[in-house]
Amino acid sequence: MQDKVKQAGEVDVSIVSENANWTFDVPPAEFERHIERSIPFYRGGHDLVAQLSDFFLPENAVVYDIGTTTGAIPRKILSRHPEKIFHTTGIDVVASMIAYAAAETPDPRASFVCGNALEYEFEKSNFIVLYYTLQFIHPSVRISLLEKIYDSLHWGGGLVIFEKVRAPDARFQDYMTQLYTEFKLANNFSPDQILNKERSLKGILEPFSQRGNLTLLEEAGFSDIMTVFKHICFEGWLAIK
Ligand SMILES: C[S@@+](CC[C@H](N)C(=O)[O-])C[C@H]1O[C@@H](n2cnc3c(N)ncnc32)[C@H](O)[C@@H]1O
Structure with a gap:
């Protein structure tokens, strides 16, 4: 998946390592590019x-x-x-x-x-x-x-x-997840990248x-x-x- 994404010219999947585990041990410039696009008003x-x-x-x-x-x-x-x-x-x-x-x-x-x-x-x-x-x-x-x-x-x-933060109940969580997904798509993350990141963060970002x-x-x-x-x-x- 990573190669495919890189060919598409969409950077910043490298914060997710080859075996799909999350890592902060990445080149600092990549970290900054990634986090700026991932967190609103970073x-x-x-x-x-x-x-x-x-x-x-x-x-x-x-x-x-x-x-x-x-x-x-x-x-x-x-x-x-x-x-x-x-x-x-x-x-x-x-x-x-x-x-x-x-x-x-x-x-x-x-x-x-x-x-x-x-x-x-x-x-x-x-x-x-x-x-x-x-x-x-x-x-x-x-x-x-x-x-x-x-x-x-x-x-x-x-x-x-x-x-x-998680929302106070399932309906609000659903709305917020959709808004945040739109934010990431607008910041040029592909659907594959979004999914890959969510998977890699399981049990790590809570x-x-x-x-x-x-x-x-x-x-x-x-x-x-x-x-x-x-x-x-x-x-x-x-x-x-
Ligand atoms: C999302 S980043 C923080 C972003 C950073 N504060 C900024 O302004 O760019 C989370 C950081 O916390 C560090 N971290 C995670 N657990 C830690 C711990 N137990 N002690 C110290 N640092 C930790 C990670 O290595 C990572 O660099």
Whole structure:
């Protein structure tokens, strides 16, 4: 299927590996091309995260971007605040992405760590970002990560979390699936690519509903939470400790 799609001149199936398993260990430029076409307002969401950081950067603030991939979010935050003294750490399990993120971010205020966020020892922090990352963490341990984040944040610190979400019932889910399929077709994904990607993500990308995500955030300790982004089946929240 991949060859056929490539002959048709439609790029970006390589994020699905030859044996149809999902992988983030792909060339960074391919990742960016793919995700921009897959997630509505992907770049606009980065801008929103950077704007929200304005409220959480006291002197010497500590910022984490969990599942940083190419490091785009730390770069956005750093370039928005060129004079401020703070430190960003991008964490990801994919070594090649961390190497790329570090090379693309020659700012002494930035560091990148290759590791599993579930095992990472977070310092006390002011601002943490989970941008389409929690959905790739196994449901059974999502709460552990959110609890670690809650513990890490100073009182008044902020967590921004963006996720693909399931709709509250079957009818809404049906409508949203159709709208999202139209979005992908309009972005030049072929029906084969759409199907292939859905298959490869089985058991890997597991979205919760809005209610499911809010319950997790509340169980982790957050009570001040608001939606900052919503489009079809994609949602972002700001949670303040
Ligand atoms: C959809 S991508 C995130 C996109 C990225 N935040 C951006 O703005 O472009 C999800 C990322 O989470 C990473 N990831 C998944 N599980 C992780 C874990 N347990 N610890 C750290 N990173 C993880 C993946 O390797 C992948 O790079």
